[in-house]
Amino acid sequence: MRNRNLWLALIGLLAVLALWVDFTETRIEIGFLGLQREIRTVLGLDLQGGIQILLEADVPPNQPVDRGNLEDTRRIIENRVNALGVSEPVVQIAGTRRIVVELPGVTNLEQAVNTIKQTGLLEFVDAGATPIPEGTTIRTSLDLPITGTAPVTATPSLAPTPSLTGTAEVTGTAPLSPTEPVYRTIMTGRNLRSARPQLDEFRQPEVAFTLDAEGTRLFAEYTSRNVGRYLCIVLDKKVISCPVIQEPITQGQGVIRMGSGSTLADAEALAVTLRYGALPVPLKIVDTRNIGPTLGQESIRRSLIAGIIGFSTVALFMILYYRVPGVLAVLALSLYTALVFAIFKLLPVTLTLPGIAGFVLSIGMAVDANILIFERLKEELRAGRDLSMAIDYGFERAWPSIRDSNISTLITCAILYIFGLNFGASMVRGFALTLAIGVAASLFTGIWVTRAFLHALLDRLRPGVHRGWFGL
Template identity: 45%
Template sequence: MKNKALRNILIIVVVILVILIDFPILGNVKQKIFNRDVTAQLGLDLRGGMQVVLQAPEGYQIDQETLQVASSILENRANALGVSEVLFQVAGDNYIVGEFPGLENIDEVISVIKQTGMLEFVDVGDEYLEPGTVIQTDYTGTKSGSTDSTSPEAAATVAPEATTTVAATEAAAAGTDTTAADAAAAPATDKIYHTVITGADLEDVFVTAPQTPTDGYAVSFKLKSDATQTFADYTTNNVGKMLAIVLDHKIVSTPVIHQAITSGEGAISGSGENAYTYDEANNLRITLFYGTLPVSLEIAESRVVGPTLGQDSLNKSLLAAAIGFLIISLFMLIYYRVPGFVAIISITIFGLITYAIYLVIPVTLTLPGIAGFLLSVGSALDANILQFERLKEELRRGRNLQQAVDLGWSRAWPSIRDSNLATLITSAILFWFGSTFGASIVKGFALTLAIGVVISLFTALFVTRTLLSSIIDRFKDSDKAKWFGI
């Protein structure tokens, strides 16, 4: 162990940083750094809320890619309700499960989910309309994938609320509120705009790379044959004017027509400060291509978890953790003495670092997630116990304290490495299972367990060993029976 002073300083710095993250200190500074409130995000079972299960109609053939895209679109649309940590996951071959922590208004959620996204290319002439502006159009056709645009049984294939990053950014800059309430808000004007084509007329949409280093990405599209002539006539007669992209009667973007598009193929791009990044262009591609999905989704099941039940589960989990930590601390102090005291400090630092990681990522905490964290505490404790047992063996053989610490660590490391590696492999399998089959409970457990195991390796490798090597300098070899439990 070289440079003990430097290692101790690093430990102190890490502890200070995680304390600043974990506790409500310098809240405004943290919000500026992370662009959000750095607070614990509780899942459905701890916070209360509702769960909705959507399914494709019986007998309808749908592939996994379409389900995944629909899940992403639904999640963005649901977030417009103002509910944080909304999660949609594909479950099996025919289901999408949505979780809404903190929300209990079933009617509000279902009404938004069942909206069918309607994408339109609207003639606005020379009038620039800010993203988020609600307008009226003259399009009265039915939406693709549904039987009736006003029917309550209309397809639940919806597009994201301001999916395009550019649109969201521009709306924020303009002070436009892009919440779900806007979708039902009255139009900004009584003027009725003409719809040139709709999302149903798009045959393909894809992202193209910048032509020069100063250009941004572009979104290229290809129209179906029956819409090509309509779009050609319009763009020929309106060069230099604006064509608004409208989703559910709300402006997403307002590009300028630079030239006539007679081939049925065109591109949408920004310029200067408004040039698209790849993510922005890809989000716009999804908005255009999947504004209206060719599949309907029905609400198969919905249930509400009360906040009282969730709070009770949280309180009991915290009480169980406190009791467990107290019992472990007493055992370590009685049996291992000085190394046990070091282990308590190491486990405390482990908990602080792990919780800080949960807040930064962020990780939505659920009961299974807490179970994964508690299990990782066991892994961290096990690593310390292996070191201490090897330490005691070396002391019994007559080694001095520093030799015993170094040899004890080197002989305990293979066991610590192999056991934690096996746990990480198991966590990876569980996470894959949860992602593939929509088992979010298993996925949350696997994620918190894996994070905890990685942090436990750090505390075992760095914190425990450094603190123990530093503290033994204060003891004489003759004190080993008294202070090290030999």
């Protein structure tokens, strides 16, 4: 009896916490765990609006696009928008040369577009004794068709010149203009191990970066030989900053100072671009479309109506057919609904129309366990067992069927989730995730919660006297 009372107390506490999360939009912090979590309902593009961008490979029409490179490009774009904090982005290949990007809740179109289509070619360029103004577009040694090897650790020229130092030989049919300097690339972003945005001591945005072992060696050798000279940081041939080398940098760490007027969001976008590397396929924007929330609001309203109708229908059936156990099952189902929605907000799970469909479907599936248990309960009562023993036998004998059916559903959810993950079908992935969470929660409410309710209310009853209470 003490264990049953403890179970009821825990269930009551869980119900209070679930309801608090369901009706709260706030941010919680648990200091000693270092946990920070924003409690809010996250909606997908089809429910809250956002931006849809259609990208196409920026190559000649008659030039085929390698499918593997296109898939790598899709994955890099998905990583970039995820790092920007976009919830449940849809990034998928359309046809043989296009990529569709859907960004729910995005308001800064320019920042999102720049981050997505940025090729992300980072170069550390020797500027010699004269700095290059920020924003200047330059040519670098990577633009030249080169034969042989050009050792990047060789001493660079004192001033920009249209030729390379070292043993490289410039060839090709497109001669350079004698007035257009070509700046020597010391190192590229392939040696970049990490990049993160931060504020300096003057509260100005910058990007802190860390190099790998090879990059650390190259950077240490170059900066040791060129103290007092300018080293430009160039992204896609555009100068971001051109600091002077004040001392040798030997630890493989440094910062990229942003230009004047830049914000921390600009630094974050740059860090994301650098962190996830260059796009294997250059892209151009074919179309951008703003999707308003009007359709989403109507979809939410209809989904709520469908959920209420589905819940009410299931509750009415359970009460009419199973009487008192049915009432207790409805109470457990109510807790299930509150608990699952709280889990959606805490993880968080992005709710799309398919996700809501999975949630509504799981409500109907949540009573499957109760139906199996109650039918077993009625059989045990007909066999003459006392109510407490009939409840325990009903649960024990129904458990194998409940376990197997739920495991098979979870396996199906896993298959759907993997499919959505590999083929960019995030809607399928959202449906699988919400259904899997619902099935797992239904095991808890259908087995432990309903059982605790039955024992708490019915142990002292004589079913022979109150047969109608059990639908017998």
